[in-house]
Amino acid sequence: MIAALLSLTLLGLALGLGLGYAAIRLKVEGNPxxxxxxAMLPGSQCGQCGFxxxxxxxxxxxxxxxxxxxxxxxxxxxxxxxxxxxxxxxxISALADSGPQVAEVLEDLCIGCTxxxxxxxxxxxxxxxxxxxxxxxxxxxxxxxxxxxxPTEATRMIPLPATLQTWYWSKPEVAA
Amino acid sequence: MNRISEPFLQRLAAxxxxxxxxxxxxxxxxxxxxxxxxxxxxxxxxxxxxxxxxPMQQHxxxxxxxxxxxxxxxxxGQLLAASQGMVSAPxxxxxxxxxxxxxxxxxxxxxxxxxxxxTLEADGNETWFEADIPADPFALSPEEVATRVGAAGxxxxxxxxxxxxxxxxxxxxxxxxxxIMNGGECEPYLxxxxxxxxxxxxxxVEGIRLIAHATGASKILVGIExxxxxxxxxxxxxxKATVVQVIAVPAMYPMGSEKxxxxxxxxxxxxxxxxxxxxxVLVHNVGTAYAVQQALCLGRPLVSRIVTVSGGxxxxxxxLEAPIGALAADLVRACGGLRIDAARLVLGGPxxxxxxxxxxxxxxxxxxxxxxxxxxxxxQTRPGPCIxxxxxxxxxxMGLLPLEMAARIRVGDPAGAxxxxxxxxxxxxxxxxxxxxxxxxxHYFNHAKGDLAARERLKMKNEAxxxxxxxxxxxxxxIVREREEAARLRAAKKAAADAAKKAVAVAAAxxxxxxxxx
Numbered sequence: 001m002i003a004a005l006l007s008l009t010l011l012g013l014a015l016g017l018g019l020g021y022a023a024i025r026l027k028v029e030g031n032p033x034x035x036x037x038x039a040m041l042p043g044s045q046c047g048q049c050g051f052x053x054x055x056x057x058x059x060x061x062x063x064x065x066x067x068x069x070x071x072x073x074x075x076x077x078x079x080x081x082x083x084x085x086x087x088x089x090x091x092i093s094a095l096a097d098s099g100p101q102v103a104e105v106l107e108d109l110c111i112g113c114t115x116x117x118x119x120x121x122x123x124x125x126x127x128x129x130x131x132x133x134x135x136x137x138x139x140x141x142x143x144x145x146x147x148x149x150x151p152t153e154a155t156r157m158i159p160l161p162a163t164l165q166t167w168y169w170s171k172p173e174v175a176a
Numbered sequence: 177m178n179r180i181s182e183p184f185l186q187r188l189a190a191x192x193x194x195x196x197x198x199x200x201x202x203x204x205x206x207x208x209x210x211x212x213x214x215x216x217x218x219x220x221x222x223x224x225x226x227x228x229x230x231p232m233q234q235h236x237x238x239x240x241x242x243x244x245x246x247x248x249x250x251x252x253g254q255l256l257a258a259s260q261g262m263v264s265a266p267x268x269x270x271x272x273x274x275x276x277x278x279x280x281x282x283x284x285x286x287x288x289x290x291x292x293x294x295t296l297e298a299d300g301n302e303t304w305f306e307a308d309i310p311a312d313p314f315a316l317s318p319e320e321v322a323t324r325v326g327a328a329g330x331x332x333x334x335x336x337x338x339x340x341x342x343x344x345x346x347x348x349x350x351x352x353x354x355x356i357m358n359g360g361e362c363e364p365y366l367x368x369x370x371x372x373x374x375x376x377x378x379x380x381v382e383g384i385r386l387i388a389h390a391t392g393a394s395k396i397l398v399g400i401e402x403x404x405x406x407x408x409x410x411x412x413x414x415x416k417a418t419v420v421q422v423i424a425v426p427a428m429y430p431m432g433s434e435k436x437x438x439x440x441x442x443x444x445x446x447x448x449x450x451x452x453x454x455x456x457v458l459v460h461n462v463g464t465a466y467a468v469q470q471a472l473c474l475g476r477p478l479v480s481r482i483v484t485v486s487g488g489x490x491x492x493x494x495x496l497e498a499p500i501g502a503l504a505a506d507l508v509r510a511c512g513g514l515r516i517d518a519a520r521l522v523l524g525g526p527x528x529x530x531x532x533x534x535x536x537x538x539x540x541x542x543x544x545x546x547x548x549x550x551x552x553x554x555x556q557t558r559p560g561p562c563i564x565x566x567x568x569x570x571x572x573x574m575g576l577l578p579l580e581m582a583a584r585i586r587v588g589d590p591a592g593a594x595x596x597x598x599x600x601x602x603x604x605x606x607x608x609x610x611x612x613x614x615x616x617x618x619h620y621f622n623h624a625k626g627d628l629a630a631r632e633r634l635k636m637k638n639e640a641x642x643x644x645x646x647x648x649x650x651x652x653x654x655i656v657r658e659r660e661e662a663a664r665l666r667a668a669k670k671a672a673a674d675a676a677k678k679a680v681a682v683a684a685a686x687x688x689x690x691x692x693x694x
Contacts, residue, residue, distance in 0.1 A: 042638055042641060042642065042645075043641070043642035043645050043646065044641060044645045045645060045649065075634075077631055077634055077635075121645050121648060121649075122641045122644040122645050122648065123644055123647075123648050124641075124644070138637065138640070139641055139644055140641075141638075162287065162289065163289070164233060164283075164287070164289055164291055166630065166633070167285075167287040167289060167626075168622070168623065168625070168626020168627065168629065168630060169286070169619060169622040169623040169626055170623060171585075171620075171623050171627075172559075172616045172619045172620055172623065173559075
């Protein structure tokens with residue numbers, strides 16, 4: 001009985017000391033979670049979440065002060081990834097997911113003012129002064145910055161059209 | 177039977193003259209064959225349609241790039257579009273005539289999306305393009321044979337339409353020993369391979385020997401389902417005195433699937449996520465062998481194929497030799513048209529084919545059949561809930577648990593389905609066929625595979641755009657830095673100039689003072 005008490009007390013002390021030492025010696029500078037979260041975010045610094053760039057959003061997410069549905073360009077896949085990472089439940093059934101979107105320049109309205117391509121965080125818009133601009137769909141993150149600055153409402157977001165390379169079967173209807 | 181004793185038994189069986197014993201297959205279903213509808217009449221040549229619609233994407237991989245322009249006249253077999261990329265296939269003119277349009281046209285794709293297509297107006301002369309024909313194709317080097325197969329635009333004619341030359345080049349690198357020719361044709365209704373083997377066995381065997389020459393395979397097996405006795409007899413007669421062995425395999429769906437055919441003939445299983453070449457086996461369809469023979473011995477690229485036109489709604493079902501690009505409607509018309517309204521139109525077989533919304537869709541290299549099915553042949557029932565009867569588990573030829581995979585996909589967890597082996601699903605549809613609740617199981621799996629691929633693409637795109645964003649912010653910072661640097665330089669220069677001016681002024685003042693003093 002005494003031997004058991006003694007050994008357990010000693011064990012507890014030794015482990016406690018070890019942990020205490022490790023907490024000081026192996027202290028982590030900053031929150032590694034923030035870095036991991038930032039790596040998951042699109043990184044286009046579009047600011048649609050209301051935070052100054054993706055780092056700010058990642059910090060808020062790590063603190064738990066921002067909902068995981070904050071990032072529109074990330075869409076549903078990002079929400080699912082964040083939910084798994086942070087171990088929180090997300091009610092995305094109410095979220096109207098319009099699917100992947102992409103910016104488009106209406107050629108009839110574009111006056112070639114170059115405002116949109118100057119503001120695009122991923123250089124997805126090409127153009128020159130007094131020339132009609134166009135969008136590289138592969139580079140567009142649908143952040144919407146170009147829509148905000150366009151003086152003639154020539155840029156807009158459209159659902160990414162399906163091509164033979166990207167089309168796939170829709171989900172079957174669930175049995176009634 | 178364990179793994180050690182199996183080869184021993186095979187050797188023993190071979191020694192006592194039993195030939196290679198067949199191996200057991202798991203799962204599988206026995207749908208009603210309905211092959212009698214079209215198996216008897218000989219192959220007819222489709223009367224040449226006025227217009228042919230030749231899609232640029234008739235194969236797995238990158239679409240071909242067209243080389244001709246509108247108004248150009250072309251000869252039959254002339255190269256219309258070149259392959260681009262590692263996995264691709266060129267497209268040749270299916271008849272002689274004039275290119276009347278280049279643009280989008282509805283393609284034989286389940287999405288119904290349009291695809292880039294050349295419209296060819298036939299002149300009716302069928303003048304062949306001058307091709308160089310080797311005197312003895314067997315004297316060519318294996319690489320040369322594979323290259324010529326690629327240049328002839330030959331793709332797998334069993335349905336998947338994978339470029340044949342890619343497989344040939346790959347199998348040389350992975351040291352393939354066994355060549356299996358797939359004459360299974362397990363899909364109901366389809367009889368195009370059956371008729372081809374009955375009527376053109378000699379050419380097929382020659383094509384098989386050419387493929388074997390290109391790959392260096394020493395063992396050549398032809399697997400034909402035992403519901404085609406005439407085809408087996410014809411092939412055996414043609415293969416006499418060659419190394420080609422023709423073997424009857426039990427009729428069962430999906431016997432004509434590559435992995436199942438390998439298993440039943442060799443007893444070997446393709447590892448999960450692997451290819452047939454990983455276990456030293458190469459599989460080609462018998463129709464592909466015929467196309468190889470035509471290309472190498474006659475210099476004719478793949479511009480036509482045998483197509484089964486069948487189904488309860490077709491007036492006179494039969495097999496037609498049709499040019500690529502003929503509309504499904506042309507083929508149906510040549511078979512007497514529709515007897516009654518079809519409940520479902522299918523391009524390919526009823527189990528894995530593509531459902532069509534109308535018949536104005538061109539035939540492509542991989543189209544093995546045009547089916548018009550009546551409502552009596554098509555079961556249309558609303559799906560019920562899963563009763564966990566495990567019929568699908570017993571039917572799955574890959575040994576998967578379809579009900580578990582579907583349950584995960586239903587709640588939006590395709591990654592969970594991958595843990596249950598979704599990536600090994602061959603989409604044969606056996607599970608959907610046997611399900612007593614009529615759950616479209618294979619539809620779930622096709623959806624989930626597409627969903628996973630889309631997520632993968634999105635991830636790659638995100639990585640790429642992140643790099644772009646980083647590069648841009650770096651560039652912006654550099655521009656600001658350079659501007660500041662330039663401003664500083666300007667300021668320094670100005671200061672220096674001011675100082676110099678001042679010094680000059682001071683010197684001048686001093687000189688003036690000196691002068692005054694003097």
